[in-house]
Amino acid sequence: MMKEHGDSWITVVLRAAVAALAALAATWDAATTAGLAAAAFGAVAGVLGGEALGRTRVRLALPAAVAAALAGLGVLASWALARWDVVAAAAGPSATIVAGDAVLLFGLAGGLCLALRATGARWRPAAALEIAAFATALASPLAAHRGGSINRPLDLGDHALAAGEDPVIYLQLAGGVAAVGLALFLITEKRWVRAFAAAVLVLLVAAVMGLVGTMIQPPQPRTDDGLGLTGQGQGERGRGEGKRSLDQMDFRDNYGSKSRSAPVAVVLLHQDYEPPSGVYYFRQNAFSRYNGRRMVPAIVSGAEADVFEVFPSQAQTARWVPPPTNRVEVETTVAFIQDHVAPVVLESPRSLTPAKNPAPRRFRRVYEATSLALDVDPLVLVGSKVGDPSWSPVVHEIYTEAPTDARYLALATKIVEALPPELADDPVARAAVITSYLSERGTYSLRSRHANAPDPTASFLFGDLTGYCVYFAHAAVFLIRSLGIPARVATGYAYPAEERGRGSALMLRGGDAHAWPEVFVEGTGWVVMDVTPARNLEPPGSPLDADLQRLLGEMLRGQLEQQRQATVALGRSPVGLRDLLRAAGAVARGAGVVVLVLIVLLYLGKTVRRLAPLAAGEARRTRLEYRAALDVLAEVGHRRRYGEPPESFAARVTTVAPSLAALAAAAVARKLGSRRPDDTAASARLRRSVVAEVRRAVPWWRRAIGVLDPLSWLRVR
Numbered sequence: 001m002m003k004e005h006g007d008s009w010i011t012v013v014l015r016a017a018v019a020a021l022a023a024l025a026a027t028w029d030a031a032t033t034a035g036l037a038a039a040a041f042g043a044v045a046g047v048l049g050g051e052a053l054g055r056t057r058v059r060l061a062l063p064a065a066v067a068a069a070l071a072g073l074g075v076l077a078s079w080a081l082a083r084w085d086v087v088a089a090a091a092g093p094s095a096t097i098v099a100g101d102a103v104l105l106f107g108l109a110g111g112l113c114l115a116l117r118a119t120g121a122r123w124r125p126a127a128a129l130e131i132a133a134f135a136t137a138l139a140s141p142l143a144a145h146r147g148g149s150i151n152r153p154l155d156l157g158d159h160a161l162a163a164g165e166d167p168v169i170y171l172q173l174a175g176g177v178a179a180v181g182l183a184l185f186l187i188t189e190k191r192w193v194r195a196f197a198a199a200v201l202v203l204l205v206a207a208v209m210g211l212v213g214t215m216i217q218p219p220q221p222r223t224d225d226g227l228g229l230t231g232q233g234q235g236e237r238g239r240g241e242g243k244r245s246l247d248q249m250d251f252r253d254n255y256g257s258k259s260r261s262a263p264v265a266v267v268l269l270h271q272d273y274e275p276p277s278g279v280y281y282f283r284q285n286a287f288s289r290y291n292g293r294r295m296v297p298a299i300v301s302g303a304e305a306d307v308f309e310v311f312p313s314q315a316q317t318a319r320w321v322p323p324p325t326n327r328v329e330v331e332t333t334v335a336f337i338q339d340h341v342a343p344v345v346l347e348s349p350r351s352l353t354p355a356k357n358p359a360p361r362r363f364r365r366v367y368e369a370t371s372l373a374l375d376v377d378p379l380v381l382v383g384s385k386v387g388d389p390s391w392s393p394v395v396h397e398i399y400t401e402a403p404t405d406a407r408y409l410a411l412a413t414k415i416v417e418a419l420p421p422e423l424a425d426d427p428v429a430r431a432a433v434i435t436s437y438l439s440e441r442g443t444y445s446l447r448s449r450h451a452n453a454p455d456p457t458a459s460f461l462f463g464d465l466t467g468y469c470v471y472f473a474h475a476a477v478f479l480i481r482s483l484g485i486p487a488r489v490a491t492g493y494a495y496p497a498e499e500r501g502r503g504s505a506l507m508l509r510g511g512d513a514h515a516w517p518e519v520f521v522e523g524t525g526w527v528v529m530d531v532t533p534a535r536n537l538e539p540p541g542s543p544l545d546a547d548l549q550r551l552l553g554e555m556l557r558g559q560l561e562q563q564r565q566a567t568v569a570l571g572r573s574p575v576g577l578r579d580l581l582r583a584a585g586a587v588a589r590g591a592g593v594v595v596l597v598l599i600v601l602l603y604l605g606k607t608v609r610r611l612a613p614l615a616a617g618e619a620r621r622t623r624l625e626y627r628a629a630l631d632v633l634a635e636v637g638h639r640r641r642y643g644e645p646p647e648s649f650a651a652r653v654t655t656v657a658p659s660l661a662a663l664a665a666a667a668v669a670r671k672l673g674s675r676r677p678d679d680t681a682a683s684a685r686l687r688r689s690v691v692a693e694v695r696r697a698v699p700w701w702r703r704a705i706g707v708l709d710p711l712s713w714l715r716v717r
């Protein structure tokens with residue numbers, strides 16, 4: 001039986017429940033049903049046993065030994081069951097394995113929880129270890145969704161897919177359950193009434209926050225973007241006249257590598273298009289003007305006329321559309337998961353049209369794009385002229401301006417000497433051999449030492465040739481321009497075609513952000529001539545999550561909602577978000593009614609205790625008058641302690657209620673058998689004196705709080 005100085009039984013039960021929940025979460029993906037049950041029961045047994053041992057006077061070494069013995073017995077029993085042929089022969093191999101796992105999990109969960117609870121019960125600061133352990137266990141099965149992988153864990157993602165819902169809602173609900181469990185665990189009230197009230201309050205707050213949380217935009221993944229692609233930019237109408245910032249692309253020595261697997265957009269292909277280069281290039285920005293240090297957007301009429309600077313609010317057509325020669329029309333639907341400064345379009349765009357967002361809680365904006373994508377290998381264009389005769393001299397100068405450093409022309413001339421005589425003067429072949437040279441000699445790394453140089457590109461190109469895509473793109477453009485060939489740097493996303501699989505959805509990730517060189521070929525337009533370094537110092541990135549790509553594609557198509565409606569039409573009823581909302585609403589309403597009824601009953605009990613002396617007989621009135629006086633004192637924070645004699649309590653509060661001593665003496669005398677006729681009248685008068693004294697000694701606002709407190713009388717002893 002629990003001692004008075006310990007936590008209340010309801011607090012211990014709440015801790016045990018949270019421990020069971022944590023044990024289930026930690027073993028969910030690695031145990032059978034029997035193993036899950038054994039882990040939960042072991043956690044409950046460990047908490048109860050640890051609480052009992054923690055309240056004794058034994059040294060902590062004993063609970064530690066008991067915990068170690070319990071865990072050791074679990075391991076030993078599991079090992080024995082797996083090796084005793086007689087058990088397997090009697091129960092069957094499958095049942096033996098299940099029993100061994102159950103015994104193991106029971107022992108491990110029980111031993112760990114016993115050790116943690118015994119230590120926490122004996123030494124309060126050690127409760128932080130329990131909180132850390134339970135929080136880790138509750139978070140472990142949900143950790144896989146980090147970085148935007150909303151389809152994981154698959155148990156939640158698949159269920160959301162079947163119900164036609166956004167899996168993030170299920171993740172939020174799971175996180176809410178974990179938060180509620182930890183909040184309940186933190187309740188340490190010694191009185192069961194206060195512990196129960198605190199638990200009800202936590203559940204009510206959780207219900208309200210759950211309802212509010214379903215109406216809030218789910219958290220969006222974030223990436224370390226150094227190319228100026230993501231973020232709240234100026235690509236909105238009415239902001240900066242729709243112009244893009246000149247500071248979007250700059251050189252860095254340490255380019256962020258975190259969250260490179262986080263999804264940033266999903267693209268649906270409406271035609272079965274395969275790029276000849278093996279890479280889908282989604283262009284967002286183009287940088288054509290050399291400012292003496294790096295490439296920046298050319299804010300000149302006629303330049304970069306194929307780049308959309310703002311998102312479409314209505315159908316838009318590009319200011320310049322490439323000829324259809326060597327190109328194929330490709331229609332796409334693009335949905336951004338993160339905020340972007342401008343739209344991205346597959347290679348050369350022709351038009352953009354706003355589209356309906358099928359999942360507003362998931363996608364930031366959706367639009368349809370029509371592109372004229374290159375349909376031939378760039379080497380097929382060898383023999384073509386470069387540039388556009390319609391360009392003005394100013395535009396032509398912008399596209400061909402290069403650094404004055406003579407080393408660029410010297411290196412470019414040396415590189416093109418490798419071409420055969422018949423291609424020595426061909427501009428397309430010259431551009432191709434320069435990008436091949438950089439690919440063969442370059443080393444890709446997100447960490448370099450060139451950004452602070454007066455000319456970062458020269459420091460990179462004539463130094464160690466180690467850097468990331470911005471360095472390679474600048475080096476290629478400067479070398480190509482030194483030969484008089486129009487070129488520019490483009491930024492966006494480069495998606496390997498091999499990751500597409502068999503579906504039509506392409507998931508662009510933070511790691512797909514890229515910068516590449518482009519050359520203008522007459523009759524074809526801007527052609528991507530990318531650099532692919534042969535050496536890479538970066539660790540391999542995480543492979544693309546095909547399940548997440550498929551899920552986002554289906555969300556963009558609106559198929560999840562269609563699937564949910566079809567499922568309902570077939571008579572099945574998966575538990576979806578709407579069902580959870582209705583259930584949460586019903587629970588919240590029911591809990592509200594229960595709490596309201598409890599509050600009314602508490603106020604009713606408080607009132608009855610005050611009026612009880614008026615209706616009581618001679619035998620009970622003195623005691624009830626004394627109890628009413630104690631209620632008044634309890635409202636202002638003065639309560640008898642456990643085991644404290646009435647006389648001692650009266651002496652302790654004599655500065656607040658001097659008359660309580662006489663009233664306490666009368667009540668004690670009445671209880672011991674006194675039958676003096678003036679006891680009743682005297683007790684009523686003394687109780688009124690106590691009330692008057694409290695009014696004089698306690699501020700009005702403190703008395704008002706006490707009157708409004710429905711639980712004050714429950715704490716009277």
